[in-house]
Amino acid sequence: MPIPESDVKWVEEARLGFWEQLYVPAMIDGLKTTIGHIFSPQVKTEQYPEQEPKMPANYRGVHRLNRDEKDRVKCVACYMCATACPAHCIDIVAAPAPAEWADREKYPETFVIDELRCIYCGMCEEACPVDAIELTTLYDLTGLSREQMVFDKEKLLSVFDQTTKAGTDPVRTRAGRLSVASEAPPGQ
Amino acid sequence: MPPFNPVYTAIVIVALVGAVLGLCAFLTLxxxxxxxxxxxxxxxxxxxxxxxxQPMADGGKFFLKEEVIPDHVDKLFYVLAPAAAVGTALLALAVVPFGSTVAPPDPVAVTAPAAGGPTPVETFERQQAEYRSHFSFVLNPGLDIGVLYLFAVGSLAVYGGVLAGWSANNKYSLLGALRASAQIISYEIPLGMSVLGVFLIVGSLNPERIIDWQTAGGPYWLLLFQPLALFLFMTSSYAEASRLPFDLPEAEQELVGGYHTEYSALKLGLMLLSEYVHLIAGSFMLAVLFLGGWSLFGLESVSDDPIVTAVLRLLILCGKMFxxxxxxxxxxxxxxxxxxxxxxxxxxxVLLPLALLNLICVMVVKQMGWPLVVLTGTSxxxxxxxxxxxxxxxxxxxxPKRKVVKLPAGVPAGVTYAS
Structure with a gap:
C-alpha cells in the first residue's frame, strides 16, 4: 500500500549560518563535550571478576531440579520437558515411585541434561506440570571437559540447594513453592 | 656546519629513536x-x-604473533613496505630540534679585511667555534635546508602505503593504498604552502633559526602572527599522519584495515608505529615552527646553571610536543x-586557497614593511x-548540492519513476 501524498513531508536540509560555516566554533563545542567527559567520567562499567553482576530473577542460566518439602525430587518423570526441548538435551529414565511416595506413580531414576547442547530457551520449565525443572540465574557455567558439562540428577539437585541457600530463586518459584508470578491471574 | 662527530651522533640517534619509539608505545595507551x-x-x-x-603487552604480542605472508603477495615489496613506512617516518626526526638550540651563525661576507682586523676566514672560524661550543639538541645541527628536508622525506611516506597496498594483491589493500596516496599527496600542498609564510617572516628554513627568531627579544611566537597558518598546518599534518578525521586510508568500517590488511605480527606493528612517528614529528614541527620551540614565558631561562637550563628546555619542548x-x-x-x-x-x-591568500598577505606585509601584527588581523x-x-x-x-526532484502530484511517494 503506497503512502498517501498527504502523509509525505518534505524536509529541506537546514541552512548553515555564518557561525556554523566557520567550522572552528563547532569543533570547540565538540572538544568541550569530550574534554568534559575526560574530567568527569560517568563510568558504569562492571569490573567483572571482582564485581559480580546481579542477574534479574528471570534470567535463564543453569538448570536446577526442585525439591519438595520432604527433600524428594519434585519431578514425576512425565517426559514433558524432554519432549518440549528443541535441542534434545534432556535424558530421563523413569522408574516406578517408591511405595511410600503416595502422591505419584513415577520418579526419575536418572535425569541428565547436557548443558552444552542446551540453548537455554526455558521451554522445559514452561512445559513442566509440577514446576520441577527451572532455569536459575547462574551464568558462569564452566568445565574442563565435555563430560563435566553433562549434569546428572544429583548435580541438578545440588544446584537447587546452592541457589536456595544463596537466595537467588528464579521468578517462578520460591525454593520449590509456587511464587506469585506463577499464580493464575485474579478472576480466573 | 660543525664537524661531524660519529660518536656523538650515534648516541643522539640511539637516544632519540629510543625515546620516540617508547613514546609511540605510550601514545597508544x-x-x-x-x-x-x-x-x-x-x-x-x-x-x-x-x-x-599495556603497551609492553601489546608490543610483546606483536613480536610473538605468527608472521603470516600470504601466498598471493609480491614478496619483495610486501616485506619492503613496512620498512619503507617506518624508515621514512624515522628519517624525519633527523632535523627536528628536541631541546635547547642556538641559531647557527650567518654566512660571512667575503670582503677585504680592515687593517689589523680578522680576515673573513678567521671570522668564520671563530663563529663556527662559538656555535660548536653550544650543545645542540638536534641530530643534525646547523642544517640550512632544515624544514625542506622534512617535507621531502614526508612525501616519501606515501611509498610505505602504496607498496603495502599494491604488493598485498588484495582489493581492500589496494583501495586503501589509493586513498592513502591521493590523500597524502593532496595534503602535502597545503602543508607546505601554510608554512611558507613562516619562512618568509623568519627568512630561513633552519628550525634552529626559526626558534631563535621567536625567542630573541621576547616571546614572539609565530602563533601570534600566523594563527591561520598554524591551523592549516595542524590540519594538514593530521591528514599526513592519517589521524582520525582523515583516516580514510585505513577506514576499518569499509576497508578492513586499508593498506595493512594483509599484514600480521611485527610488520603490522611497524605499519601502526609509523603513523605515531609521523604524529610525533608533526607535533615537534608544530611546536618549533609556531609555538616558540623550547621557550615558555621566561621559564626556559630561570636557572643560570647550563645543565638545568638544558634539561628545562628539553622538557618544555617535549612537553609541548606531547x-x-x-x-x-x-x-x-x-x-x-x-x-x-x-x-x-x-x-x-579550502586549505590551499587559504594558505595561498595567507602567503600573499605575508608577502605584502613584508614588502610594505608594515608591522607583523597586521598579519594577525589578516589571518x-x-x-x-x-x-x-x-x-x-x-x-x-x-x-555541492544534488538537486532534489519532487514527484509530480498524483504519483504516490515511494514509487520511483524514470524522468
Whole structure:
C-alpha cells in the first residue's frame, strides 16, 4: 500500500549560518563535550571478576531440579520437558515411585541434561506440570571437559540447594513453592 | 656546519629513536585511555597499575604473533613496505630540534679585511667555534635546508602505503593504498604552502633559526602572527599522519584495515608505529615552527646553571610536543570522519586557497614593511571571509548540492519513476 501524498513531508536540509560555516566554533563545542567527559567520567562499567553482576530473577542460566518439602525430587518423570526441548538435551529414565511416595506413580531414576547442547530457551520449565525443572540465574557455567558439562540428577539437585541457600530463586518459584508470578491471574 | 662527530651522533640517534619509539608505545595507551574516558568507559586497566604496562603487552604480542605472508603477495615489496613506512617516518626526526638550540651563525661576507682586523676566514672560524661550543639538541645541527628536508622525506611516506597496498594483491589493500596516496599527496600542498609564510617572516628554513627568531627579544611566537597558518598546518599534518578525521586510508568500517590488511605480527606493528612517528614529528614541527620551540614565558631561562637550563628546555619542548599529540588524540575522538569527496574538497578548495591568500598577505606585509601584527588581523579576516563566502554560496563549494526532484502530484511517494 503506497503512502498517501498527504502523509509525505518534505524536509529541506537546514541552512548553515555564518557561525556554523566557520567550522572552528563547532569543533570547540565538540572538544568541550569530550574534554568534559575526560574530567568527569560517568563510568558504569562492571569490573567483572571482582564485581559480580546481579542477574534479574528471570534470567535463564543453569538448570536446577526442585525439591519438595520432604527433600524428594519434585519431578514425576512425565517426559514433558524432554519432549518440549528443541535441542534434545534432556535424558530421563523413569522408574516406578517408591511405595511410600503416595502422591505419584513415577520418579526419575536418572535425569541428565547436557548443558552444552542446551540453548537455554526455558521451554522445559514452561512445559513442566509440577514446576520441577527451572532455569536459575547462574551464568558462569564452566568445565574442563565435555563430560563435566553433562549434569546428572544429583548435580541438578545440588544446584537447587546452592541457589536456595544463596537466595537467588528464579521468578517462578520460591525454593520449590509456587511464587506469585506463577499464580493464575485474579478472576480466573 | 660543525664537524661531524660519529660518536656523538650515534648516541643522539640511539637516544632519540629510543625515546620516540617508547613514546609511540605510550601514545597508544593514552589514545585508548582518552577514548575510554570520553566514552564513559574504563579503558585498559589490567596490565600493570592502571593499565600502564599495556603497551609492553601489546608490543610483546606483536613480536610473538605468527608472521603470516600470504601466498598471493609480491614478496619483495610486501616485506619492503613496512620498512619503507617506518624508515621514512624515522628519517624525519633527523632535523627536528628536541631541546635547547642556538641559531647557527650567518654566512660571512667575503670582503677585504680592515687593517689589523680578522680576515673573513678567521671570522668564520671563530663563529663556527662559538656555535660548536653550544650543545645542540638536534641530530643534525646547523642544517640550512632544515624544514625542506622534512617535507621531502614526508612525501616519501606515501611509498610505505602504496607498496603495502599494491604488493598485498588484495582489493581492500589496494583501495586503501589509493586513498592513502591521493590523500597524502593532496595534503602535502597545503602543508607546505601554510608554512611558507613562516619562512618568509623568519627568512630561513633552519628550525634552529626559526626558534631563535621567536625567542630573541621576547616571546614572539609565530602563533601570534600566523594563527591561520598554524591551523592549516595542524590540519594538514593530521591528514599526513592519517589521524582520525582523515583516516580514510585505513577506514576499518569499509576497508578492513586499508593498506595493512594483509599484514600480521611485527610488520603490522611497524605499519601502526609509523603513523605515531609521523604524529610525533608533526607535533615537534608544530611546536618549533609556531609555538616558540623550547621557550615558555621566561621559564626556559630561570636557572643560570647550563645543565638545568638544558634539561628545562628539553622538557618544555617535549612537553609541548606531547601536549600537541594529546590534542591530536582529543580531536581524533571528537570529530567524525570525513567522506572522501569532503576530504578532497577541504584540501583543494579550502586549505590551499587559504594558505595561498595567507602567503600573499605575508608577502605584502613584508614588502610594505608594515608591522607583523597586521598579519594577525589578516589571518582573522581570512577566516571570517571564508566563513562569509561559505554562507554566500550556501556551502556549495565544499559540498555541492544534488538537486532534489519532487514527484509530480498524483504519483504516490515511494514509487520511483524514470524522468
Amino acid at each position: 593514552t589514545e585508548r585511555k582518552l577514548s575510554a574516558w570520553m566514552q564513559d568507559r574504563v579503558g585498559p586497566n589490567r596490565v600493570g597499575p592502571g593499565g600502564l604496562l 601536549a600537541l599529540c594529546i590534542f591530536a588524540q582529543l580531536v581524533r575522538w571528537t570529530i567524525p570522519r570525513f567522506r572522501f569527496d569532503q576530504l578532497m574538497n577541504i584540501a583543494w578548495k 582573522a579576516a581570512l577566516v571570517v571571509g571564508a566563513g562569509l563566502f561559505s554562507v554566500w554560496t550556501a556551502g556549495s563549494v565544499t559540498n
